[in-house]
Amino acid sequence: MCVFCSSHRPAQSGLGEIQIMDKRLLFVFITGAQLSVAFAQTLQYYFVNVSLDWTSAQSVCRRDYTDLATIETTADVDAVLSTASNYTGKAWIGLYDELYNSWKWSLDDSSFYGDGEYTFRNWYPGSPNDLYGPQLCVRLISVSDPLHRWDDRQCSDVRMFVCYNGTVDGTPSFVLSNVSLNWTEAQMFCRKNYVDLASIRNQTENDLISALISSTDVWIGLYRDKLWSDGSLSPFQHWADGQPGSDSGVQCAATEFGSGRWYDESCSQSLPFICYKKIIPNAEGLRASDQDESSITLQWNKINNSTSFVLQFNGSETNISSPDGDGPVNYTVSSLTAGTRYTFTLFSVFESIRSSGVQHTAVTAPTNVEGLRPSDQDESSITLQWNKINNSTSFVLQFNRSETFISSPDGFGPVTHTVSSLTAGTRYTFTLFSVFEGVRSSGVQLDAVTAPENAEGFRASGQNQSSITLQWNKGDNRTSFVLQFNGTETNISSPDGDGPVNYTVSSLTAGTRYTFTLFSVFENIRSSGVQHTAVTAPQNAESFTSLRQDETSITLQWDVVNNNVSFILQYNETELNIAPPAGQQPLLLTVSSLTPGTRYTFTLFSVFESIRSSGVSIAAVTAPENAEGFRASGQNESSITLQWNKGDKSTSFVLQFNGTETNISSPDGDGPVNYTVSSLTAGTRYTFILYHVFMNVRSRAVNITVATAPANADSFRQSDQDESSITLQWSKINNSTSFVLQFNGIQTFIRAPDGDGPVIHTVSFLTAGTRYTFTLYSVFENIRSSGVQLEAVTAPKNPEGFRASEQDETSITLQWNKVGINISFVLQFNGTETNIRAPDGDGPVKHTVTSLTARTNYTFTLFSVFENVRSSGVSILATTGPNYVLGMNLRLKLPITMSESELEDALIELLRKYNLPPQITLKIISSKP
Template sequence: MERGLNVFVLTGVFANVVFGQFHYNFVNTSVNWTDAQRMCRDLFTDLATIESAADAEAVLNPTYVGKAWIGLHDDLINSWMWSLNDSSFYGEGEDTYRNWFTGEPNNVNGQEYCVELVSRSPYFGRWNDTYCSEERQFVCFNGTLNGTATFVRIETLRNWTEAQRFCRENYVDLASIRNQTENEMVRSITDGNFVWIGLYRQKIWSDGSVSLYRNWDSSQPDSGEEQCVATSFESGLWSDESCSIQLPFVCYTAADVENFRSIRQDETSVTLQWNKVNDDVSFILQFNGVERRIIAGFTPVTHTAFFLTAATEYRFTLYSVFEDIRSSGISITAVTAPANVEDLRSTGQNESSVTLQWNKVNNNIIFILQFNGTETNIRPPDGDGPVTHTVSSLNAATEYTFTVDSVFGNVRSSGVSITAVTAPPSITSLGVSRQNESSVTLQWNKVNNNIIFILQFNGTETNITAADGGDGPVTHTVSSLNAATEYTFTVDSVFGNVRSSGVSITAVTAPPSITSLGVSRKNESSVTLQWSKVNNNISFILQFNGTETNITAPDGDGPVTHTVSSLTPSTIYTFTVYSVFENVRSSGVSITAVTGEMS
């Protein structure tokens, strides 16, 4: 990327600016490296990071002869890293375990970037930084067994890079040592040798850049005590220097837009916005391998990228452009909204819960369920099946609106809504208020005035609407029934087409009355009655003079005969006979008879 140079001369707290191209800023005031870093961060962005030969050339100021600080430096404490960079392998603090020998690391001659473990005296398993080009035996990490790391010593001599490659090709990686126990495990297999382990470092840039570009002068770097880097404005080559000496320095500025951000997105587009600094700058937006030139009018500048894929992360890089020279660019990551869920439905409900189900979009999508002003995060199960979620602690016979948003990268879809109701409570006090030979009258307490009912019996269903107003019971008569028959009636409360669990009752119709009731004989103290029985399942009750007598019909098809004794001569009696089925009586048949005179 092309970069030019601004020249600054600091006088007190003021800066006189000589305009050239932009991005690298040469400050012709001599300070130590730490002060140079602070001033760059205060006035610009940071000390210069150099990523290419073009950058190395761009920082040079033809009017200055000498050296100037750039952002590269040594950090012998914090720059160490393990070859195995799987963060899940390290527990808290385990990636920073160190076991240095006294006075180490010391970066002798400025190029000790790799670490060896030395088991012999006086090291006894402590570590030393050394040249990565040295040839050593080495220890590979061979995975874990029952939760314990296992290590293998390779006796072949190799430099650190070759050792790393061998371990990665044949085992897992060069050994990472996470604690004293593992240090002792490695030490125990070294047999007194110097061995490579996986710890290494590089010089680092002040701004945290990962640029590996280097432009060293011959024999540089050459001192462990010279931990900061300067560039020569004569040759463009670099050297390590003591951080305390005073030199001019080169800063760089960030791109000339402010607050580059994503302000909205849907399934197929992302809208970006930023503040421009002046009206002379245009922009290039780069994403997905394409570039789009943007001529801005007013600030903030707004631009929408269309025809994107749903639930996808995009990296957008925005360059300011002035006279065909680009800034270093500012990048942000933004995601498109995921697709909405499909086939959102209610699959079940009871008085206090509703079970929802929908087809998930893919395994990278989570969901947010909204209802009644609350939000619940829902992670989908593994596999391709639908997502099922039960919402509990609801009120019976209540309508709820549920909205499910798909979520990807904290961005929600537009959402899909469904209305579902909880089941109403079941009725109470279901009973039979009366019955006859062809009907049964049922009665129950209604739940509230918004509830209707469905009566089920004999494979049929009847819708029943409770009478308006009042708190009285609901009464319903079922007609056209068979006499002397047992029926099971189930009453469901219904709200919004959702039924309660239902309440059932068994009731019977009255049997038919007897026929052919007559007197077959009589004398002065008895009357013999006779009638035709209804069927063999029917018994009878004879009622007279305030008394009742239970009568069981004889087997067979003949008439029923019953003699009433101990009567008074010459007396008129009224006899009533009821058919009885399951304790339910018929309407009864009566006859009047007179006993004979006393002889």
């Protein structure tokens, strides 16, 4: 950053960041020449009261100290002044002016410059030269140098300048100012409005700017500051008023001891001088942050990234680097002896210079106790025991977030301690620490439990013929149980969840009493135990079955167990109590008032002394109702689609016809059932029988009779047509099959004619020259076939105005009116036919017949043609020349405006009306209103 800017970068040096300390120490001593010393932050200043030139003073400081003084803060200024209380003159400091190697760019971004680009220079010969005093800024010359090289100038000069404005498509963008400012103002202007004053990294960019500025000298971003002897880049300044001076050749700085301000002086002048040494502060906060039996972890505050450490103990040294980050330094010393004192000395080290060092004494933890175990326990206490270590080692027992301090007892026996007021059936974790001089061992743990309480609520929750299910309240997840009966023991784990414990004892005899004893167990310790007596259930009834059913009832049957066993029948959330019958015959029971087509589950329990057997279940169904809505929903020549209402999703169907049966599943959804019977004969009656099926039980049958559609008529074609009718023809099927003809939204019913010949039907009142689509259906018992289609057209109208419009000895020109857009024509004469397309536009059609014989009559017949169908035709007689031209002047009164062609047609008709010779042709030469 330049000296002319208001902002400052942090002080840096090649040795890393310098930390500022609040306290300063002042030492004054003399060795040979008078020497005064002051500490400021991490620098120790020395005043050498020997007058030397600046270069000699620099050599002495570098030989005996570190370097000439670098002053980076006002605190440094105060520290320098404190080194000489009685001296008021000037003394050299390390600041000096270097003409060639101190130049730098205003845009201080290392990523902006490639290899060699930051040091690119284009000096004018003899520059830089500090002509007329210090010149710290650079201009690009345009007026007097066609090569546009650079020279150094005083920064206070006012001139135009070039700003850098980023890149456009990879090319640097430069902007020439339209105002003139001094260098510092120009820098501020560019940084505010663009990026910065222009940096020139190579000859190409020099040429770009040269082309931009024309014939104007401009500021660029190159400038220089004075340098510190030790290479520090600190921007701190403390100049006296009017300094630095403008005299040429004044390149070194001295501080005045009266004010502390700096002055430019000639480097050859002899003055006392200020040297400095770096001082290394001790690390703060040295302490033991952790220890165990064989290691101690030391911790201290980090100084900075460039300061390392040396740790001394037991006659050895360990080098420790400064860690990354801002946190404290942690270092663990291992392979130590348990319960031993160690003294550690820590030195801070910077550039191989150690601090005075700090010490800390720490001890390793004692060894853990051995033999920790529970020696006794009951429902409310646990007695612990462990081996004693020695008389100077005490103990801390930790459990349930509390600590108990226990002294080491006299003698050699074990240590015993009873923990009371505990909860029954509970696991406790005890942690025991050995303690020596306030330092605990890592600790050993022991899990011990109190005896559990007896289980509560011990009872029989269920039983069947061969097992009894016992139930009791669960204590907690850590309590298990032992069940004793018939001289056996069973271990039972505590189940997951909060509910009671259920355990089933199996392989028992039906109807037998058993006595059970239950112990609660927590980590192999049993409670006193509780007892319960329970009996097994009687046997289930055998041969439980469904005999028959109809739509509303099901009859059940089962074998009797014995005269002392009654029964309970359970279905549909109801129960029926049934007494045992006399004798050993099977028992019959009819359950009525049921719903058709419904599955019922019946469960039958044998009952003895209010204890039910496990029960035996059967499923039985009532017969379903007949399917409703059985009908034919559609048919064609080879299939019939049947439809009926669906019962429910669990119902299927059986369809019978022609001696076959088809099983049909109930479809998904709520709609009706559709089933298509295919491969049938056209026009044939079929009888279908439908059964509703629910779980293999059929309903009563329903039936319908349906016929297939007849076959379509064959040979459906157009047999004739004229301008207003079309005659259709097709083959007859049989006497019982009629037909429906459909066209233009109209349906015509046509009976089959007698005999074997084809059916003929004429459709009249049609439009000439029009295409029609006819659909013909065969009909049998009101059922139509799929239908066949035919497209046919009516004949077009004859053309109007057919006449000879011109002729000569060898040709006759014929003319007639166009009929329609899609109508062409056929002209017949002398046994030949000519196809003529209708011309575009609305005018008449003209056709010239050539190669004729003079003075000969010809008969021409003209047909209109629509889709290859001809009209009836119109004929005229015309004669070849020579022509006789008759001129007539006619005065006609016309009610409407007519074209010449329309007028010719009208006159021809007029002449024909009065029987003028047909050979006369007429052409209007002119017409006037």
